[in-house]
Amino acid sequence: MAPRMANSEPIHIIGGGLAGSEAAWQAARTGAKVIIHEMRPQRMTDAHLTEGLAELVCSNSFRSDDHEHNAVGLLHEEMRRCDSLIIAAADKHALPAGGALAVDRDAFSATVTRAIEQHPNIAVERSEVAGLPPLEWSNVIIATGPLTSPALAAGITDLTGEDALAFFDAIGSDYS
Amino acid sequence: MTQDEYNAFVDALLSAELHQFKDWEKVPYFDGCLPIEVMAERGRETLRFGPMKPVGLTNPRDPLVKAYAIVQLRQDNALGSLWNMVGFQTKMKYGVQAEIFRMIPGLQNAQFARLGGLHRNTFLNSPKVLGGDLRLKADPRLRFAGQVTGVEGYVESAAIGLMAGRMAAGDFHGKPLEAPPETTAMGALINHITGGHIEAEGYSGARSFQPMNVNFGLFPAIAIAKPEGIARWKSVDKTRAKRKAITTRALTDMMSWA
Numbered sequence: 001m002a003p004r005m006a007n008s009e010p011i012h013i014i015g016g017g018l019a020g021s022e023a024a025w026q027a028a029r030t031g032a033k034v035i036i037h038e039m040r041p042q043r044m045t046d047a048h049l050t051e052g053l054a055e056l057v058c059s060n061s062f063r064s065d066d067h068e069h070n071a072v073g074l075l076h077e078e079m080r081r082c083d084s085l086i087i088a089a090a091d092k093h094a095l096p097a098g099g100a101l102a103v104d105r106d107a108f109s110a111t112v113t114r115a116i117e118q119h120p121n122i123a124v125e126r127s128e129v130a131g132l133p134p135l136e137w138s139n140v141i142i143a144t145g146p147l148t149s150p151a152l153a154a155g156i157t158d159l160t161g162e163d164a165l166a167f168f169d170a171i172g173s174d175y176s
Numbered sequence: 177m178t179q180d181e182y183n184a185f186v187d188a189l190l191s192a193e194l195h196q197f198k199d200w201e202k203v204p205y206f207d208g209c210l211p212i213e214v215m216a217e218r219g220r221e222t223l224r225f226g227p228m229k230p231v232g233l234t235n236p237r238d239p240l241v242k243a244y245a246i247v248q249l250r251q252d253n254a255l256g257s258l259w260n261m262v263g264f265q266t267k268m269k270y271g272v273q274a275e276i277f278r279m280i281p282g283l284q285n286a287q288f289a290r291l292g293g294l295h296r297n298t299f300l301n302s303p304k305v306l307g308g309d310l311r312l313k314a315d316p317r318l319r320f321a322g323q324v325t326g327v328e329g330y331v332e333s334a335a336i337g338l339m340a341g342r343m344a345a346g347d348f349h350g351k352p353l354e355a356p357p358e359t360t361a362m363g364a365l366i367n368h369i370t371g372g373h374i375e376a377e378g379y380s381g382a383r384s385f386q387p388m389n390v391n392f393g394l395f396p397a398i399a400i401a402k403p404e405g406i407a408r409w410k411s412v413d414k415t416r417a418k419r420k421a422i423t424t425r426a427l428t429d430m431m432s433w434a
């Protein structure tokens with residue numbers, strides 16, 4: 001690709017879930033300035049229970065950790081080699097689960113939250129982006145997940161003219 | 177579980193009153209996360225061949241008698257006070273769920289911390305609306321990442337976030353970054369969602385975009401030679417060798433990008 005002019009405006013990341021937290025970490029480690037906009041706890045989703053970044057809403061498993069014979073295990077390993085915050089936090093809080101990478105969800109989320117909040121290049125704003133981002137944000141990542149807030153979803157649909165599809169996913173039960 | 181316990185459990189699932197859906201809530205399922213009562217409807221034995229498959233376990237109190245069906249519990253917190261019932265997604269009404277799950281031997285007195293339910297998944301028709309650098313064609317200042325791009329799962333979502341973060345940083349510094357090679361898991365995933373789909377093993381044509389977990393079908397094919405001195409190469413061994421070849425190639429090709 002041809003070199004472009006540097007855009008030294010901050011990167012605005014909407015959503016501090018699995019994707020937004022990793023994106024912020026990766027951008028910040030290159031020296032870029034990042035602002036995360038996370039709507040929780042001000043506005044919760046139907047599945048999230050906490051205000052932690054990278055909350056796991058259902059199972060606590062990152063699935064197989066076999067990087068030689070399993071595709072998701074390979075993905076873990078590639079991400080480790082890219083200094084992934086999510087995988088490093090998962091490794092740190094791994095629980096016994098056979099060949100799977102399963103984690104203590106609260107400790108995992110706390111580690112990610114701390115790493116993001118303490119990073120000198122990252123600011124976290126706790127508010128919903130309720131519609132398309134303002135025009136002066138020139139470098140934006142939308143990482144609002146399966147439960148994107150309705151206001152933002154409507155903005156995106158207006159823009160793309162494409163129906164953002166909705167369907168349903170079942171969640172498992174936990175007992176203690 | 178014994179055969180009788182299993183049959184009683186399946187009967188209870190079949191008669192459970194389901195959460196009623198409004199008309200607009202059409203419910204297509206992934207095979208990977210079918211509610212257990214839907215599996216039970218598909219056949220009495222389905223659960224026994226799915227999440228309740230009784231393999232690889234010995235009952236220490238009765239080592240000679242094999243279980244007819246099992247339930248796998250996965251530890252959910254470091255204290256060991258919370259356990260997850262693996263593969264037990266459900267859309268049964270809440271009251272009924274606890275009642276039915278307490279039929280499982282050992283769970284008679286369990287407290288249920290979180291019951292199963294159904295939720296929305298919002299995702300873009302990414303192959304159509306996103307460029308190869310995850311930017312929206314209709315408004316390139318917006319880049320997308322995570323499950324909203326049509327990948328599925330924690331790890332896949334974080335992986336797209338990793339690439340989007342690096343690409344946005346590339347723009348910040350005036351050094352645009354390309355996606356990882358398509359022979360890597362990350363490259364295969366981004367390639368799949370942004371529509372530059374390549375001829376892949378075991379993948380037959382028609383592109384109707386559905387959320388995707390990472391899998392070996394997304395990688396470019398790789399040729400491997402049969403090891404010397406083997407008359408017939410068993411297909412399990414061949415599959416294993418092929419996977420090993422794909423993952424070895426991926427980790428080598430990743431080096432230039434990581």
Ligand SMILES: Cc1cc2nc3c(=O)[nH]c(=O)nc-3n(C[C@H](O)[C@H](O)[C@H](O)COP(=O)(O)OP(=O)(O)OC[C@H]3O[C@@H](n4cnc5c(N)ncnc54)[C@H](O)[C@@H]3O)c2cc1C
Pocket residue numbers: 014015016017018019020037038039040044045047048054055057058059060061127128129130131143144145146147148149152169170171294295296321322323324328329330331333334
């Ligand atoms: C009920 C359910 C069960 C699931 N079970 C599993 C499972 O067992 N295993 C698995 O691997 N995957 C599971 N998934 C999928 C998994 O949750 C996602 O793959 C993953 O969380 C996606 O990461 P993400 O960063 O894209 O979104 P999320 O992790 O959901 O993060 C999105 C963030 O954006 C915030 N947000 C949304 N809209 C706005 C807005 N307008 N402004 C500001 N912030 C906003 C949200 O609060 C949230 O913090 C499940 C999903 C659901 C819904």
Ligand SMILES: Cc1cc2nc3c(=O)[nH]c(=O)nc-3n(C[C@H](O)[C@H](O)[C@H](O)COP(=O)(O)OP(=O)(O)OC[C@H]3O[C@@H](n4cnc5c(N)ncnc54)[C@H](O)[C@@H]3O)c2cc1C
Pocket residue numbers: 058059061062063064065096097098099100101102169170171172173208209249250251260261262263264265328329330389
């Ligand atoms: C969108 C989505 C939604 C999901 N929803 C749910 C859900 O609602 N509920 C849910 O439970 N899961 C859910 N999952 C997780 C998914 O179904 C898991 O792959 C499945 O539960 C098995 O996970 P696993 O950790 O055993 O990994 P696998 O890759 O299947 O297992 C890796 C290896 O570890 C072994 N192993 C795993 N756990 C143990 C253990 N405790 N003891 C001994 N050996 C073990 C396995 O047998 C296997 O050999 C979801 C995943 C996705 C992507």
